[in-house]
Amino acid sequence: MPGTRSAAVGLWIGTGSRDEHPSHAGAAHFLEHLLFKATPTRNAQDFAETMDAGGGELNAFTAREHTCFYAHVLDTDLELAIDLVTDVVLRGRCLSADVEVERGVVLDELAMRDDDADDMLGDAFLEAILPGHRLGRPIIGSVESIEAMTRRQLKGFHRARYQPEHMVLAVAGNIEHRDVVGMLRQHAAEAVEGQHHPAPRRAGDLALRPEPVLTVHERDTEQIHVALGMRSFGRHDPRRWALSVLDNVCGGGMSSRLFQEVRENRGLPYSVYSSAHTFADAGALGIYAGCHEDNLTEVIEVVEHVLVDLAVNGITAAECERAKGSLRGQLVLGLEDVQARMNRIGRSEISYGDQMPVADTIARIEAVTLDEVNEVARELFRRPLGAALVGPYENSAAAPPRLRELCGQGWPVGG
Structure with missing residues (x-):
């Protein structure tokens, strides 16, 4: 999009709330929070200060079948955006202390959802249409599942699900494809090197379930x-x-x-x-x-x-x-x-x-x-x-x- 002065970078992972075991419902969303807290070279304040210095945005969202970590920056900060997004996704550390901090944040987000009838209704509707299926569970999990979540579960979810064959890097804006590829090779070498074949796209496994309620x-x-x-x-x-x-x-x-x-x-x-x-x-x-x-x-x-x-x-x-x-x-x-x-x-x-x-x-x-x-x-x-x-x-x-x-x-x- 050469007429723009910005770039949007999104690292998509083909994993969402439907991939969670019922015992750790809400893990994908919890992990989305946690990965921003620390990498080997940055902490949460570093990420915030870096983005604020350029007027950009660094964020993420979790859906039922995928998760996306994204940045929106000036076109001159494209390489920085790729560096930040890949650092969070590939090298987030899931530290025990951060788990406890973010547990409180996620529980507060759950309370905020419960205070907003529109937000609650969206989750409740799919729960009614697909009772008993993982697609019908709230993305954010429940108070009980979040309180019981352990670092080991979150780290294991990260290690098992956040693999290169399940990832897509999408970039749009005032960019050149070859430049993006070069930047990705520099900042995410561990993900792009070697023989990674894309995982089959999700076909789903929805079996016959109880009727809607x-x-x-x-x-x-x-x-x-x-x-x-x-x-x-x-x-x-x-x-x-x-x-x-x-x-x-x-x-x-x-x-x-x-x-x-x-x-x-x-x-x-x-x-x-x-x-x-x-x-x-x-x-x-x-x-x-x-x-x-x-x-x-x-x-x-x-x-x-x-x-x-x-x-x-x-x-x-x-x-x-x-x-x-x-x-x-x-x-x-x-x-x-x-x-x-x-x-x-x-x-x-x-x-x-x-x-x-x-x-x-x-x-x-x-x-x-x-x-x-x-x-x-x-x-x-x-x-x-x-x-x-x-x-x-x-x-x-x-x-x-x-x-x-x-x-x-x-x-x-x-x-």
Whole structure:
């Protein structure tokens, strides 16, 4: 991206929370914190001062199937960014004293998540859709698992999972490929030397599990937060393109069915939208809303009406074209940003072992037909329903009757 004056560097590891044993749930996220504390040549203050001196950012995030350590810097600091990111990932020391310090930080982050109903709802929704599976567990772990985590477990997770064959370096901005390769050879020689063959991309191992359920998390909130939905497709399923269009029509923008029916026409919630979660072997389509308790039953009934109508009558040709235009625009406009471009190529490589050019991605979106979208709608909106509720409810028996009925029997749409 020669028109920019910055560079984004991301070192992606094909390991996330689904790779943890239940006994150390939250290890990937805990380790992400810990590796910044000390390497053989730097400590946490060194990292902070170095970044602040250049006005850049050094950070990381953990997802369910991967972890990314990244830096965003001026283009003149590209080599420094590669040095810092590889130092953290490859040479982080996992010292016992640092484990205890970061344990407190992670526990505080857990408490912060629990204070934010929206954050809690995201975890609770996947827990309801994929009960008993590692994908349904919170990335951050639990108070019990974090308190019990040992340095030996974290160090073992680092040694076993953070191997070169599971890593991708993604760089975007005002850079030259050959320069990046040279810098990587200099600062990460232990990772790039020798015969490392890329590990097979994750295909997943999702077996048949219990059906989705209704979960309730009691909180004294002013708003009731609800997420309901069903299992969908994994990222290797060709129907994911049609699912993206359906998601956009359903609740992807201000012209979407849900926004128009639930908010614009009835004024029930401030926020209502849909979102598609896609993993290697599974996925979920969720509908999220936050509203006053007095409006919750009506919100559920209107959402039910919208989804049943989509299952029975499908979307219109105009909606299909508008959704494809929206997806195309979001993709192209998002890639004006250096970090977004780095994220796209890094996530593509770690997930598929390849990158689809932007033009090809747009072509795949444009190729989606009305019949394909409506077939996906007919299939998904007949699947068993799961839901998560955050609010002043002691248990699922206190949830609105219609929500309990739907989670028990699915949408009232014929086969």
